[in-house]
Amino acid sequence: MSRLNLTTQRKAILDLVQSCEDHPTAAEIMERLRMNGHQFAYGTVYNSLRYLTDAGLIRELKLGETASRYDGRTEDHYHIVCKKCGRVDEVLSAPPADWIREVAAKTNYDVHHSQVVFEGVCYSCKHPNA
Amino acid sequence: MSRLNLTTQRKAILDLVQSCEDHPTAAEIMERLRMNGHQFAYGTVYNSLRYLTDAGLIRELKLGETASRYDGRTEDHYHIVCKKCGRVDEVLSAPPADWIREVAAKTNYDVHHSQVVFEGVCYSCKHPNA
DNA sequence: AATTAAATTTATACTAAGTCTAAATACTAC
DNA sequence: GTAGTATTTAGACTTAGTATAAATTTAATT
Incomplete structure:
Protein backbone atom coordinates (compact mmCIF):
# COMPACT_ATOMS: atom_id res chain seq x y z
CA MET A 1 0.00 0.00 0.00
CA SER A 2 1.59 3.26 -1.09
CA ARG A 3 0.58 6.80 -0.40
CA LEU A 4 -2.63 8.10 -1.91
CA ASN A 5 -1.96 9.99 -5.13
CA LEU A 6 -4.94 12.01 -6.23
CA THR A 7 -4.16 13.49 -9.62
CA THR A 8 -6.40 16.10 -11.20
CA GLN A 9 -8.26 13.39 -13.09
CA ARG A 10 -8.72 11.13 -10.10
CA LYS A 11 -9.87 14.00 -7.93
CA ALA A 12 -12.42 15.14 -10.51
CA ILE A 13 -13.76 11.60 -10.86
CA LEU A 14 -13.91 11.11 -7.10
CA ASP A 15 -15.76 14.40 -6.65
CA LEU A 16 -18.21 13.49 -9.36
CA VAL A 17 -18.98 10.04 -8.01
CA GLN A 18 -19.38 11.39 -4.47
CA SER A 19 -21.78 14.05 -5.68
CA CYS A 20 -24.10 11.55 -7.40
CA GLU A 21 -27.39 10.59 -5.84
CA ASP A 22 -27.53 7.53 -8.05
CA HIS A 23 -25.08 4.80 -9.10
CA PRO A 24 -23.62 5.72 -12.47
CA THR A 25 -21.81 3.36 -14.83
CA ALA A 26 -18.38 4.25 -16.24
CA ALA A 27 -20.05 5.47 -19.42
CA GLU A 28 -22.41 7.70 -17.45
CA ILE A 29 -19.48 9.06 -15.45
CA MET A 30 -17.66 9.99 -18.65
CA GLU A 31 -20.77 11.70 -19.95
CA ARG A 32 -21.21 13.72 -16.75
CA LEU A 33 -17.54 14.67 -16.67
CA ARG A 34 -17.88 15.95 -20.22
CA MET A 35 -20.92 17.99 -19.19
CA ASN A 36 -18.82 19.51 -16.40
CA GLY A 37 -16.16 20.53 -18.92
CA HIS A 38 -13.75 17.66 -18.30
CA GLN A 39 -12.49 15.52 -21.14
CA PHE A 40 -10.36 12.61 -19.98
CA ALA A 41 -9.16 9.67 -21.99
CA TYR A 42 -11.37 6.65 -21.98
CA GLY A 43 -8.77 4.46 -20.28
CA THR A 44 -8.04 7.08 -17.65
CA VAL A 45 -11.60 6.95 -16.39
CA TYR A 46 -11.43 3.16 -16.02
CA ASN A 47 -7.99 3.39 -14.47
CA SER A 48 -9.08 6.03 -12.01
CA LEU A 49 -12.24 4.17 -11.04
CA ARG A 50 -10.14 1.12 -10.27
CA TYR A 51 -7.60 3.18 -8.36
CA LEU A 52 -10.30 4.87 -6.27
CA THR A 53 -12.01 1.53 -5.65
CA ASP A 54 -8.74 -0.09 -4.54
CA ALA A 55 -8.06 2.88 -2.29
CA GLY A 56 -11.47 2.37 -0.68
CA LEU A 57 -12.73 5.82 -1.61
CA ILE A 58 -15.59 4.56 -3.77
CA ARG A 59 -17.27 1.21 -4.33
CA GLU A 60 -17.79 -0.82 -7.46
CA LEU A 61 -21.24 -2.40 -7.65
CA LYS A 62 -21.84 -5.48 -9.72
CA LEU A 63 -25.58 -5.75 -9.81
CA GLY A 64 -25.86 -8.36 -12.53
CA GLU A 65 -26.06 -5.92 -15.41
CA THR A 66 -23.43 -5.84 -18.12
CA ALA A 67 -21.69 -2.75 -16.72
CA SER A 68 -20.40 -2.04 -13.22
CA ARG A 69 -21.86 0.88 -11.34
CA TYR A 70 -20.04 3.11 -8.87
CA ASP A 71 -21.09 4.35 -5.48
CA GLY A 72 -19.62 7.18 -3.42
CA ARG A 73 -20.97 5.76 -0.17
CA THR A 74 -18.31 3.59 1.34
CA GLU A 75 -20.12 2.29 4.43
CA ASP A 76 -21.09 -1.35 4.15
CA HIS A 77 -24.48 -1.58 2.53
CA MET B 1 -45.59 -19.52 -21.68
CA SER B 2 -45.63 -22.05 -24.45
CA ARG B 3 -44.91 -25.71 -24.40
CA LEU B 4 -41.40 -26.86 -23.64
CA ASN B 5 -39.49 -27.61 -26.81
CA LEU B 6 -36.31 -29.52 -26.13
CA THR B 7 -34.39 -29.80 -29.38
CA THR B 8 -31.36 -32.05 -29.70
CA GLN B 9 -29.09 -29.12 -28.95
CA ARG B 10 -31.06 -27.91 -25.95
CA LYS B 11 -31.30 -31.41 -24.54
CA ALA B 12 -27.57 -31.99 -24.89
CA ILE B 13 -26.81 -28.67 -23.19
CA LEU B 14 -29.29 -29.35 -20.40
CA ASP B 15 -27.82 -32.81 -19.82
CA LEU B 16 -24.34 -31.40 -19.74
CA VAL B 17 -25.13 -28.60 -17.29
CA GLN B 18 -27.04 -30.99 -15.03
CA SER B 19 -24.14 -33.41 -15.01
CA CYS B 20 -21.62 -30.78 -13.87
CA GLU B 21 -20.39 -30.69 -10.31
CA ASP B 22 -19.21 -27.14 -10.84
CA HIS B 23 -20.64 -23.99 -12.40
CA PRO B 24 -19.32 -23.68 -15.94
CA THR B 25 -19.34 -20.55 -18.07
CA ALA B 26 -20.79 -20.59 -21.60
CA ALA B 27 -17.26 -20.97 -22.98
CA GLU B 28 -16.59 -23.93 -20.70
CA ILE B 29 -19.89 -25.48 -21.71
CA MET B 30 -18.95 -25.23 -25.38
CA GLU B 31 -15.58 -26.81 -24.67
CA ARG B 32 -17.15 -29.72 -22.78
CA LEU B 33 -19.77 -30.25 -25.49
CA ARG B 34 -16.97 -30.45 -28.03
CA MET B 35 -15.19 -33.02 -25.88
CA ASN B 36 -18.41 -35.05 -25.85
CA GLY B 37 -18.51 -35.00 -29.65
CA HIS B 38 -21.05 -32.20 -30.04
CA GLN B 39 -20.34 -29.19 -32.21
CA PHE B 40 -23.04 -26.54 -32.00
CA ALA B 41 -22.93 -23.02 -33.31
CA TYR B 42 -21.73 -20.40 -30.93
CA GLY B 43 -25.04 -18.55 -30.87
CA THR B 44 -27.00 -21.74 -30.34
CA VAL B 45 -25.26 -22.36 -27.05
CA TYR B 46 -26.12 -18.87 -25.81
CA ASN B 47 -29.66 -19.18 -27.14
CA SER B 48 -30.17 -22.54 -25.51
CA LEU B 49 -28.76 -21.40 -22.18
CA ARG B 50 -31.21 -18.52 -22.18
CA TYR B 51 -34.07 -20.77 -23.21
CA LEU B 52 -33.29 -23.28 -20.46
CA THR B 53 -32.88 -20.49 -17.92
CA ASP B 54 -36.21 -18.94 -18.89
CA ALA B 55 -37.85 -22.36 -18.70
CA GLY B 56 -36.51 -22.70 -15.17
CA LEU B 57 -34.52 -25.84 -15.94
CA ILE B 58 -31.16 -24.31 -15.10
CA ARG B 59 -29.97 -21.14 -13.39
CA GLU B 60 -27.77 -18.35 -14.56
CA LEU B 61 -25.32 -17.16 -11.91
CA LYS B 62 -23.87 -13.69 -11.99
CA LEU B 63 -21.11 -13.85 -9.46
CA GLY B 64 -19.42 -10.59 -10.34
CA GLU B 65 -17.02 -12.04 -12.87
CA THR B 66 -17.15 -11.00 -16.49
CA ALA B 67 -18.94 -14.16 -17.65
CA SER B 68 -22.15 -15.75 -16.37
CA ARG B 69 -21.98 -19.25 -14.94
CA TYR B 70 -24.67 -21.90 -15.15
CA ASP B 71 -26.03 -24.20 -12.50
CA GLY B 72 -28.14 -27.32 -12.94
CA ARG B 73 -29.51 -27.08 -9.40
CA THR B 74 -32.76 -25.19 -9.54
CA GLU B 75 -33.67 -25.08 -5.86
CA ASP B 76 -33.24 -21.64 -4.33
CA HIS B 77 -29.70 -21.33 -3.08
C1' DA C 1 -47.13 -37.83 -49.06
C1' DA C 2 -46.65 -32.84 -50.58
C1' DT C 3 -47.15 -28.04 -49.10
C1' DT C 4 -47.01 -24.48 -46.18
C1' DA C 5 -45.90 -22.20 -41.90
C1' DA C 6 -43.39 -21.69 -37.74
C1' DA C 7 -39.44 -22.47 -34.97
C1' DT C 8 -34.63 -23.36 -34.63
C1' DT C 9 -29.87 -23.60 -36.03
C1' DT C 10 -25.98 -21.90 -38.35
C1' DA C 11 -22.43 -18.68 -39.72
C1' DT C 12 -21.06 -14.43 -39.35
C1' DA C 13 -21.22 -9.57 -38.42
C1' DC C 14 -21.66 -6.54 -34.83
C1' DT C 15 -21.85 -4.26 -30.02
C1' DA C 16 -20.60 -3.11 -25.31
C1' DA C 17 -17.51 -2.98 -21.62
C1' DG C 18 -13.26 -3.03 -20.43
C1' DT C 19 -8.01 -4.10 -20.82
C1' DC C 20 -3.41 -3.45 -22.86
C1' DT C 21 0.36 -1.00 -24.99
C1' DA C 22 3.53 2.39 -26.38
C1' DA C 23 4.43 7.10 -26.71
C1' DA C 24 3.87 11.56 -24.55
C1' DT C 25 3.40 14.19 -20.41
C1' DA C 26 3.69 15.29 -15.53
C1' DC C 27 5.59 14.84 -11.06
C1' DT C 28 9.46 13.81 -7.59
C1' DA C 29 13.96 13.51 -5.76
C1' DC C 30 18.28 14.70 -6.05
C1' DG D 1 18.00 21.22 -14.27
C1' DT D 2 18.32 16.13 -14.92
C1' DA D 3 17.13 11.40 -14.15
C1' DG D 4 13.67 8.34 -12.83
C1' DT D 5 9.04 7.06 -11.77
C1' DA D 6 4.11 7.51 -12.28
C1' DT D 7 0.22 8.90 -14.99
C1' DT D 8 -2.32 10.14 -19.05
C1' DT D 9 -3.42 9.69 -23.72
C1' DA D 10 -4.93 7.53 -28.04
C1' DG D 11 -5.95 3.78 -30.06
C1' DA D 12 -5.59 -1.22 -30.85
C1' DC D 13 -7.29 -5.30 -28.91
C1' DT D 14 -10.09 -8.85 -26.08
C1' DT D 15 -14.03 -11.01 -24.17
C1' DA D 16 -18.75 -12.00 -23.65
C1' DG D 17 -22.66 -11.74 -25.67
C1' DT D 18 -26.45 -10.08 -29.22
C1' DA D 19 -28.45 -9.50 -33.93
C1' DT D 20 -29.32 -10.89 -38.53
C1' DA D 21 -30.28 -13.38 -42.56
C1' DA D 22 -30.09 -17.65 -44.87
C1' DA D 23 -30.55 -22.61 -44.36
C1' DT D 24 -32.53 -26.38 -41.92
C1' DT D 25 -35.71 -28.80 -39.09
C1' DT D 26 -40.17 -29.67 -37.20
C1' DA D 27 -45.13 -29.48 -37.07
C1' DA D 28 -49.66 -28.83 -39.07
C1' DT D 29 -52.86 -29.14 -42.91
C1' DT D 30 -54.52 -31.07 -46.57
Whole structure:
Protein backbone atom coordinates (compact mmCIF):
# COMPACT_ATOMS: atom_id res chain seq x y z
CA MET A 1 0.00 0.00 0.00
CA SER A 2 1.59 3.26 -1.09
CA ARG A 3 0.58 6.80 -0.40
CA LEU A 4 -2.63 8.10 -1.91
CA ASN A 5 -1.96 9.99 -5.13
CA LEU A 6 -4.94 12.01 -6.23
CA THR A 7 -4.16 13.49 -9.62
CA THR A 8 -6.40 16.10 -11.20
CA GLN A 9 -8.26 13.39 -13.09
CA ARG A 10 -8.72 11.13 -10.10
CA LYS A 11 -9.87 14.00 -7.93
CA ALA A 12 -12.42 15.14 -10.51
CA ILE A 13 -13.76 11.60 -10.86
CA LEU A 14 -13.91 11.11 -7.10
CA ASP A 15 -15.76 14.40 -6.65
CA LEU A 16 -18.21 13.49 -9.36
CA VAL A 17 -18.98 10.04 -8.01
CA GLN A 18 -19.38 11.39 -4.47
CA SER A 19 -21.78 14.05 -5.68
CA CYS A 20 -24.10 11.55 -7.40
CA GLU A 21 -27.39 10.59 -5.84
CA ASP A 22 -27.53 7.53 -8.05
CA HIS A 23 -25.08 4.80 -9.10
CA PRO A 24 -23.62 5.72 -12.47
CA THR A 25 -21.81 3.36 -14.83
CA ALA A 26 -18.38 4.25 -16.24
CA ALA A 27 -20.05 5.47 -19.42
CA GLU A 28 -22.41 7.70 -17.45
CA ILE A 29 -19.48 9.06 -15.45
CA MET A 30 -17.66 9.99 -18.65
CA GLU A 31 -20.77 11.70 -19.95
CA ARG A 32 -21.21 13.72 -16.75
CA LEU A 33 -17.54 14.67 -16.67
CA ARG A 34 -17.88 15.95 -20.22
CA MET A 35 -20.92 17.99 -19.19
CA ASN A 36 -18.82 19.51 -16.40
CA GLY A 37 -16.16 20.53 -18.92
CA HIS A 38 -13.75 17.66 -18.30
CA GLN A 39 -12.49 15.52 -21.14
CA PHE A 40 -10.36 12.61 -19.98
CA ALA A 41 -9.16 9.67 -21.99
CA TYR A 42 -11.37 6.65 -21.98
CA GLY A 43 -8.77 4.46 -20.28
CA THR A 44 -8.04 7.08 -17.65
CA VAL A 45 -11.60 6.95 -16.39
CA TYR A 46 -11.43 3.16 -16.02
CA ASN A 47 -7.99 3.39 -14.47
CA SER A 48 -9.08 6.03 -12.01
CA LEU A 49 -12.24 4.17 -11.04
CA ARG A 50 -10.14 1.12 -10.27
CA TYR A 51 -7.60 3.18 -8.36
CA LEU A 52 -10.30 4.87 -6.27
CA THR A 53 -12.01 1.53 -5.65
CA ASP A 54 -8.74 -0.09 -4.54
CA ALA A 55 -8.06 2.88 -2.29
CA GLY A 56 -11.47 2.37 -0.68
CA LEU A 57 -12.73 5.82 -1.61
CA ILE A 58 -15.59 4.56 -3.77
CA ARG A 59 -17.27 1.21 -4.33
CA GLU A 60 -17.79 -0.82 -7.46
CA LEU A 61 -21.24 -2.40 -7.65
CA LYS A 62 -21.84 -5.48 -9.72
CA LEU A 63 -25.58 -5.75 -9.81
CA GLY A 64 -25.86 -8.36 -12.53
CA GLU A 65 -26.06 -5.92 -15.41
CA THR A 66 -23.43 -5.84 -18.12
CA ALA A 67 -21.69 -2.75 -16.72
CA SER A 68 -20.40 -2.04 -13.22
CA ARG A 69 -21.86 0.88 -11.34
CA TYR A 70 -20.04 3.11 -8.87
CA ASP A 71 -21.09 4.35 -5.48
CA GLY A 72 -19.62 7.18 -3.42
CA ARG A 73 -20.97 5.76 -0.17
CA THR A 74 -18.31 3.59 1.34
CA GLU A 75 -20.12 2.29 4.43
CA ASP A 76 -21.09 -1.35 4.15
CA HIS A 77 -24.48 -1.58 2.53
CA TYR A 78 -26.46 -3.46 -0.09
CA HIS A 79 -28.77 -2.70 -2.98
CA ILE A 80 -32.23 -3.39 -4.25
CA VAL A 81 -33.11 -3.21 -7.93
CA CYS A 82 -36.59 -2.61 -9.30
CA LYS A 83 -37.39 -5.18 -11.97
CA LYS A 84 -39.82 -2.83 -13.68
CA CYS A 85 -37.98 0.50 -13.90
CA GLY A 86 -34.38 -0.49 -13.15
CA ARG A 87 -34.07 1.96 -10.27
CA VAL A 88 -31.49 1.07 -7.62
CA ASP A 89 -31.92 1.90 -3.93
CA GLU A 90 -29.71 1.50 -0.91
CA VAL A 91 -30.32 -1.18 1.69
CA LEU A 92 -28.75 -0.30 5.00
CA SER A 93 -29.80 -3.32 7.08
CA ALA A 94 -26.98 -5.81 7.31
CA PRO A 95 -27.59 -9.54 7.08
CA PRO A 96 -27.93 -11.03 10.59
CA ALA A 97 -24.64 -12.20 12.08
CA ASP A 98 -26.25 -15.53 13.04
CA TRP A 99 -26.88 -16.30 9.44
CA ILE A 100 -23.33 -15.44 8.39
CA ARG A 101 -21.99 -17.67 11.17
CA GLU A 102 -24.22 -20.49 10.01
CA VAL A 103 -22.99 -20.14 6.44
CA ALA A 104 -19.36 -20.09 7.57
CA ALA A 105 -19.88 -23.23 9.66
CA LYS A 106 -21.68 -25.15 6.92
CA THR A 107 -19.30 -24.26 4.11
CA ASN A 108 -16.03 -24.31 6.08
CA TYR A 109 -15.11 -20.93 4.68
CA ASP A 110 -13.83 -17.85 6.46
CA VAL A 111 -16.53 -15.45 5.31
CA HIS A 112 -15.08 -11.99 4.73
CA HIS A 113 -17.75 -10.21 2.87
CA SER A 114 -21.11 -10.61 1.19
CA GLN A 115 -22.72 -8.96 -1.75
CA VAL A 116 -26.48 -8.92 -1.67
CA VAL A 117 -28.72 -7.71 -4.44
CA PHE A 118 -32.44 -7.79 -3.82
CA GLU A 119 -34.84 -7.76 -6.71
CA GLY A 120 -38.40 -6.59 -6.49
CA VAL A 121 -40.82 -3.84 -7.42
CA CYS A 122 -40.43 -0.32 -6.06
CA TYR A 123 -43.13 1.81 -4.52
CA SER A 124 -43.67 3.94 -7.65
CA CYS A 125 -44.07 0.90 -9.87
CA LYS A 126 -46.48 -0.72 -7.41
CA HIS A 127 -48.66 2.43 -7.34
CA PRO A 128 -48.46 3.74 -10.89
CA ASN A 129 -51.08 6.46 -10.52
CA ALA A 130 -50.25 7.81 -7.09
CA MET B 1 -45.59 -19.52 -21.68
CA SER B 2 -45.63 -22.05 -24.45
CA ARG B 3 -44.91 -25.71 -24.40
CA LEU B 4 -41.40 -26.86 -23.64
CA ASN B 5 -39.49 -27.61 -26.81
CA LEU B 6 -36.31 -29.52 -26.13
CA THR B 7 -34.39 -29.80 -29.38
CA THR B 8 -31.36 -32.05 -29.70
CA GLN B 9 -29.09 -29.12 -28.95
CA ARG B 10 -31.06 -27.91 -25.95
CA LYS B 11 -31.30 -31.41 -24.54
CA ALA B 12 -27.57 -31.99 -24.89
CA ILE B 13 -26.81 -28.67 -23.19
CA LEU B 14 -29.29 -29.35 -20.40
CA ASP B 15 -27.82 -32.81 -19.82
CA LEU B 16 -24.34 -31.40 -19.74
CA VAL B 17 -25.13 -28.60 -17.29
CA GLN B 18 -27.04 -30.99 -15.03
CA SER B 19 -24.14 -33.41 -15.01
CA CYS B 20 -21.62 -30.78 -13.87
CA GLU B 21 -20.39 -30.69 -10.31
CA ASP B 22 -19.21 -27.14 -10.84
CA HIS B 23 -20.64 -23.99 -12.40
CA PRO B 24 -19.32 -23.68 -15.94
CA THR B 25 -19.34 -20.55 -18.07
CA ALA B 26 -20.79 -20.59 -21.60
CA ALA B 27 -17.26 -20.97 -22.98
CA GLU B 28 -16.59 -23.93 -20.70
CA ILE B 29 -19.89 -25.48 -21.71
CA MET B 30 -18.95 -25.23 -25.38
CA GLU B 31 -15.58 -26.81 -24.67
CA ARG B 32 -17.15 -29.72 -22.78
CA LEU B 33 -19.77 -30.25 -25.49
CA ARG B 34 -16.97 -30.45 -28.03
CA MET B 35 -15.19 -33.02 -25.88
CA ASN B 36 -18.41 -35.05 -25.85
CA GLY B 37 -18.51 -35.00 -29.65
CA HIS B 38 -21.05 -32.20 -30.04
CA GLN B 39 -20.34 -29.19 -32.21
CA PHE B 40 -23.04 -26.54 -32.00
CA ALA B 41 -22.93 -23.02 -33.31
CA TYR B 42 -21.73 -20.40 -30.93
CA GLY B 43 -25.04 -18.55 -30.87
CA THR B 44 -27.00 -21.74 -30.34
CA VAL B 45 -25.26 -22.36 -27.05
CA TYR B 46 -26.12 -18.87 -25.81
CA ASN B 47 -29.66 -19.18 -27.14
CA SER B 48 -30.17 -22.54 -25.51
CA LEU B 49 -28.76 -21.40 -22.18
CA ARG B 50 -31.21 -18.52 -22.18
CA TYR B 51 -34.07 -20.77 -23.21
CA LEU B 52 -33.29 -23.28 -20.46
CA THR B 53 -32.88 -20.49 -17.92
CA ASP B 54 -36.21 -18.94 -18.89
CA ALA B 55 -37.85 -22.36 -18.70
CA GLY B 56 -36.51 -22.70 -15.17
CA LEU B 57 -34.52 -25.84 -15.94
CA ILE B 58 -31.16 -24.31 -15.10
CA ARG B 59 -29.97 -21.14 -13.39
CA GLU B 60 -27.77 -18.35 -14.56
CA LEU B 61 -25.32 -17.16 -11.91
CA LYS B 62 -23.87 -13.69 -11.99
CA LEU B 63 -21.11 -13.85 -9.46
CA GLY B 64 -19.42 -10.59 -10.34
CA GLU B 65 -17.02 -12.04 -12.87
CA THR B 66 -17.15 -11.00 -16.49
CA ALA B 67 -18.94 -14.16 -17.65
CA SER B 68 -22.15 -15.75 -16.37
CA ARG B 69 -21.98 -19.25 -14.94
CA TYR B 70 -24.67 -21.90 -15.15
CA ASP B 71 -26.03 -24.20 -12.50
CA GLY B 72 -28.14 -27.32 -12.94
CA ARG B 73 -29.51 -27.08 -9.40
CA THR B 74 -32.76 -25.19 -9.54
CA GLU B 75 -33.67 -25.08 -5.86
CA ASP B 76 -33.24 -21.64 -4.33
CA HIS B 77 -29.70 -21.33 -3.08
CA TYR B 78 -26.72 -19.02 -2.95
CA HIS B 79 -22.99 -19.15 -3.57
CA ILE B 80 -19.70 -18.53 -1.88
CA VAL B 81 -16.56 -17.71 -3.82
CA CYS B 82 -13.03 -18.29 -2.56
CA LYS B 83 -10.94 -15.16 -3.07
CA LYS B 84 -7.74 -17.17 -3.26
CA CYS B 85 -8.54 -20.03 -5.64
CA GLY B 86 -11.77 -18.88 -7.28
CA ARG B 87 -13.63 -22.00 -6.28
CA VAL B 88 -17.43 -21.65 -5.98
CA ASP B 89 -19.51 -23.58 -3.45
CA GLU B 90 -23.20 -23.85 -2.78
CA VAL B 91 -24.83 -22.16 0.20
CA LEU B 92 -28.10 -23.80 1.10
CA SER B 93 -29.13 -21.68 4.10
CA ALA B 94 -31.64 -19.06 3.06
CA PRO B 95 -31.50 -15.53 4.44
CA PRO B 96 -33.79 -15.21 7.47
CA ALA B 97 -37.35 -14.14 6.61
CA ASP B 98 -37.23 -11.46 9.31
CA TRP B 99 -34.40 -9.74 7.57
CA ILE B 100 -36.17 -9.80 4.21
CA ARG B 101 -39.30 -8.36 5.84
CA GLU B 102 -37.23 -5.60 7.41
CA VAL B 103 -35.66 -4.73 4.06
CA ALA B 104 -39.06 -4.68 2.36
CA ALA B 105 -40.47 -2.39 5.05
CA LYS B 106 -37.54 0.03 4.98
CA THR B 107 -37.27 0.30 1.22
CA ASN B 108 -40.98 0.17 0.35
CA TYR B 109 -40.29 -2.51 -2.23
CA ASP B 110 -42.05 -5.79 -2.80
CA VAL B 111 -39.04 -8.06 -2.47
CA HIS B 112 -39.29 -11.00 -4.87
CA HIS B 113 -35.87 -12.46 -4.84
CA SER B 114 -32.35 -11.98 -3.59
CA GLN B 115 -28.99 -12.88 -4.97
CA VAL B 116 -26.30 -13.37 -2.40
CA VAL B 117 -22.65 -13.96 -3.11
CA PHE B 118 -20.38 -14.52 -0.16
CA GLU B 119 -16.67 -13.97 -0.46
CA GLY B 120 -14.08 -15.58 1.72
CA VAL B 121 -11.38 -18.19 1.93
CA CYS B 122 -12.15 -21.87 1.52
CA TYR B 123 -10.97 -24.68 3.77
CA SER B 124 -8.22 -25.83 1.40
CA CYS B 125 -6.78 -22.34 1.07
CA LYS B 126 -6.90 -21.84 4.84
CA HIS B 127 -4.99 -25.10 5.42
CA PRO B 128 -2.59 -25.29 2.51
CA ASN B 129 -0.59 -28.26 3.73
CA ALA B 130 -3.37 -30.50 5.04
C1' DA C 1 -47.13 -37.83 -49.06
C1' DA C 2 -46.65 -32.84 -50.58
C1' DT C 3 -47.15 -28.04 -49.10
C1' DT C 4 -47.01 -24.48 -46.18
C1' DA C 5 -45.90 -22.20 -41.90
C1' DA C 6 -43.39 -21.69 -37.74
C1' DA C 7 -39.44 -22.47 -34.97
C1' DT C 8 -34.63 -23.36 -34.63
C1' DT C 9 -29.87 -23.60 -36.03
C1' DT C 10 -25.98 -21.90 -38.35
C1' DA C 11 -22.43 -18.68 -39.72
C1' DT C 12 -21.06 -14.43 -39.35
C1' DA C 13 -21.22 -9.57 -38.42
C1' DC C 14 -21.66 -6.54 -34.83
C1' DT C 15 -21.85 -4.26 -30.02
C1' DA C 16 -20.60 -3.11 -25.31
C1' DA C 17 -17.51 -2.98 -21.62
C1' DG C 18 -13.26 -3.03 -20.43
C1' DT C 19 -8.01 -4.10 -20.82
C1' DC C 20 -3.41 -3.45 -22.86
C1' DT C 21 0.36 -1.00 -24.99
C1' DA C 22 3.53 2.39 -26.38
C1' DA C 23 4.43 7.10 -26.71
C1' DA C 24 3.87 11.56 -24.55
C1' DT C 25 3.40 14.19 -20.41
C1' DA C 26 3.69 15.29 -15.53
C1' DC C 27 5.59 14.84 -11.06
C1' DT C 28 9.46 13.81 -7.59
C1' DA C 29 13.96 13.51 -5.76
C1' DC C 30 18.28 14.70 -6.05
C1' DG D 1 18.00 21.22 -14.27
C1' DT D 2 18.32 16.13 -14.92
C1' DA D 3 17.13 11.40 -14.15
C1' DG D 4 13.67 8.34 -12.83
C1' DT D 5 9.04 7.06 -11.77
C1' DA D 6 4.11 7.51 -12.28
C1' DT D 7 0.22 8.90 -14.99
C1' DT D 8 -2.32 10.14 -19.05
C1' DT D 9 -3.42 9.69 -23.72
C1' DA D 10 -4.93 7.53 -28.04
C1' DG D 11 -5.95 3.78 -30.06
C1' DA D 12 -5.59 -1.22 -30.85
C1' DC D 13 -7.29 -5.30 -28.91
C1' DT D 14 -10.09 -8.85 -26.08
C1' DT D 15 -14.03 -11.01 -24.17
C1' DA D 16 -18.75 -12.00 -23.65
C1' DG D 17 -22.66 -11.74 -25.67
C1' DT D 18 -26.45 -10.08 -29.22
C1' DA D 19 -28.45 -9.50 -33.93
C1' DT D 20 -29.32 -10.89 -38.53
C1' DA D 21 -30.28 -13.38 -42.56
C1' DA D 22 -30.09 -17.65 -44.87
C1' DA D 23 -30.55 -22.61 -44.36
C1' DT D 24 -32.53 -26.38 -41.92
C1' DT D 25 -35.71 -28.80 -39.09
C1' DT D 26 -40.17 -29.67 -37.20
C1' DA D 27 -45.13 -29.48 -37.07
C1' DA D 28 -49.66 -28.83 -39.07
C1' DT D 29 -52.86 -29.14 -42.91
C1' DT D 30 -54.52 -31.07 -46.57
